[in-house]
């Protein structure tokens with residue numbers, strides 16, 4: 001038996017109108033509680049895409065100091081020979097950013113374009129066993145209680161190895177805050193991936209990782225199906241320092 005850890009699992013739905021308050025949401029534009037930030041990729045210089053924002057005080061308290069976390073990721077720079085140049089999957093690579101803000105009572109929304117429509121996240125409290133899912137000693141029953149959906153709290157449903165980042169300031173393992181599924185519109189039809197992105201399935205092979213191709217994006221647009229570029233139907237993981245050392249959180253993603 002393992003102790004349970006509190007967790008809120010999300011049901012993600014497209015919002016008809018933009019969400020303009022500091023709630024948990026995916027896509028749309030960030031609603032800053034302190035000041036507007038527009039991070040650029042440190043690798044390629046492009047403006048990063050806004051992926052989502054996560055409250056750090058409620059329903060779970062992750063920070064004494066910071067009220068919100070804002071997640072950004074480089075749209076990626078494609079190169080036919082070597083695949084994706086910007087390491088969006090790696091914590092502190094400079095190709096993604098988790099910006100933490102203290103609550104200054106504002107609700108600031110930047111001008112300019114955004115890549116994704118707004119997605120509302122409705123939360124349901126579903127505590128999870130406090131386990132490392134990569135630990136082979138845990139039972140299947142326990143592993144099955146760890147949600148692979150978008151969620152706040154709980155434990156990461158690692159698709160590969162446990163990659164809990166260390167805080168760049170204090171060196172301690174960072175605290176898991178949220179998990180984001182790559183498919184806010186729900187799963188794509190299974191055969192679609194085989195049809196349009198066979199190359200992206202080679203992620204674990206010895207050959208260089210090939211990102212989701214441009215052709216699959218056109219398919220998405222046509223069918224009104226958006227996804228975040230976390231490899232092949234991956235999961236993104238957001239962390240903060242439990243000691244509030246820094247106003248930068250960590251983000252990384254994995255795919256199976």
Ligand SMILES: [Zn+2]
Pocket residue numbers: 041042043044045046074075076077086095
């Ligand atoms: Zn980049």
Ligand SMILES: [Zn+2]
Pocket residue numbers: 167168169170171172241242243244245246
């Ligand atoms: Zn720290």
